[in-house]
Amino acid sequence: MNDKNSCDEPCPIARSLAFLGDTWSLLILRDAHFGLTRFDQFRKSLGIAPTMLTRRLATLTEEGILEKRLYSERPPREEYVLTAAGRDFLPVLIMIGAWGSQHRSGGKLVYIEDAETGQAIKPVAIDEVTGAKIGSRPIRFVLPEDD
Amino acid sequence: MNDKNSCDEPCPIARSLAFLGDTWSLLILRDAHFGLTRFDQFRKSLGIAPTMLTRRLATLTEEGILEKRLYSERPPREEYVLTAAGRDFLPVLIMIGAWGSQHRSGGKLVYIEDAETGQAIKPVAIDEVTGAKIGSRPIRFVLPEDD
DNA sequence: TAACATTGCTTTCAAAATGATAGTAACACT
DNA sequence: AGTGTTACTATCATTTTGAAAGCAATGTTA
Numbered sequence: 551m552n553d554k555n556s557c558d559e560p561c562p563i564a565r566s567l568a569f570l571g572d573t574w575s576l577l578i579l580r581d582a583h584f585g586l587t588r589f590d591q592f593r594k595s596l597g598i599a600p601t602m603l604t605r606r607l608a609t610l611t612e613e614g615i616l617e618k619r620l621y622s623e624r625p626p627r628e629e630y631v632l633t634a635a636g637r638d639f640l641p642v643l644i645m646i647g648a649w650g651s652q653h654r655s656g657g658k659l660v661y662i663e664d665a666e667t668g669q670a671i672k673p674v675a676i677d678e679v680t681g682a683k684i685g686s687r688p689i690r691f692v693l694p695e696d697d
Numbered sequence: 698m699n700d701k702n703s704c705d706e707p708c709p710i711a712r713s714l715a716f717l718g719d720t721w722s723l724l725i726l727r728d729a730h731f732g733l734t735r736f737d738q739f740r741k742s743l744g745i746a747p748t749m750l751t752r753r754l755a756t757l758t759e760e761g762i763l764e765k766r767l768y769s770e771r772p773p774r775e776e777y778v779l780t781a782a783g784r785d786f787l788p789v790l791i792m793i794g795a796w797g798s799q800h801r802s803g804g805k806l807v808y809i810e811d812a813e814t815g816q817a818i819k820p821v822a823i824d825e826v827t828g829a830k831i832g833s834r835p836i837r838f839v840l841p842e843d844d
Numbered sequence: 845t846a847a848c849a850t851t852g853c854t855t856t857c858a859a860a861a862t863g864a865t866a867g868t869a870a871c872a873c874t
Numbered sequence: 875a876g877t878g879t880t881a882c883t884a885t886c887a888t889t890t891t892g893a894a895a896g897c898a899a900t901g902t903t904a
Contacts, residue, residue, distance in 0.1 A: 684791050
């Protein structure tokens with residue numbers, strides 16, 4: 551239950567955390583969802599050291615969460631855009647934010663709204679099958695047996 | 698955008714990450730939701746060094762996510778139980794796990810089921826107001842002005 | 845009653861990760 | 875020719891982490 555990158559881990563939470571368990575990667579993903587794509591945009595937005603940023607972008611790229619795209623041939627320049635896996639990470643970020651809004655409020659707080667209707671969004675996690683809110687009923691973690 | 702505990706941060710994601718942005722804290726919370734409460738249970742489950750565990754439990758306790766409870770007077774022994782804020786973190790963990798299941802699958806994978814009905818749970822994040830899946834419509838991050 | 849086990853830590857120290865600062869490479873612009 | 879932009883790399887001090895051992899308060903066993 552403790553090694554980082556080999557991941558024979560049967561726990562999907564641990565698998566996610568194996569490479570998303572640091573603050574910078576998550577903040578980079580937040581900014582990527584916000585629309586940033588370039589090295590210097592991330593660097594300025596986050597105040598991150600370039601060494602760190604290089605490493606984090608490389609890892610996220612290797613992991614298939616971001617991908618490099620050439621946006622200028624002369625001079626050759628690349629930007630980092632979200633892959634499908636990266637875009638699928640939005641609900642996770644939103645739920646992290648929802649928890650922060652509820653339990654770490656105080657002062658000005660960013661909220662999210664529908665880009666078209668302008669309606670504020672109240673994110674909740676539910677079970678798609680029954681529609682019940684996650685947390686409203688007791689759950690169990692199950693490790694499937696191979697019979 | 699990078700200091701940990703002062704948090705005048707207007708971004709709720711950054712606020713959450715300020716103290717939840719490390720793997721150990723999240724794995725401790727996972728185990729706490731799984732039912733573990735004692736120092737040695739966490740230590741054995743995670744294979745974490747006691748130094749680390751002490752510090753992480755102390756931080757989570759200070760932050761009001763866990764609280765200490767005396768479970769034996771002689772000898773005096775304490776356990777760590779989730780507070781309301783800690784219990785509210787479950788949807789975040791579940792969404793992290795859901796992403797891992799989708800994008801880091803392979804081999805045996807733990808899944809979650811309803812503890813009473815035994816029905817497997819498919820977690821999704823939706824907007825409670827409209828019922829739309831998070832990610833199905835474009836969203837915007839908004840920083841409120843103080844007029 | 846002496847010895848060992850249990851639980852929840854603390855101490856120590858080496859190794860790894862991080863952060864700050866400076867520098868570089870490839871070009872464009874003036 | 876000199877300056878600016880973008881995306882980095884190199885260097886090195888500081889901080890964090892991890893592994894191992896030790897310890898205190900009690901209970902249990904012989």
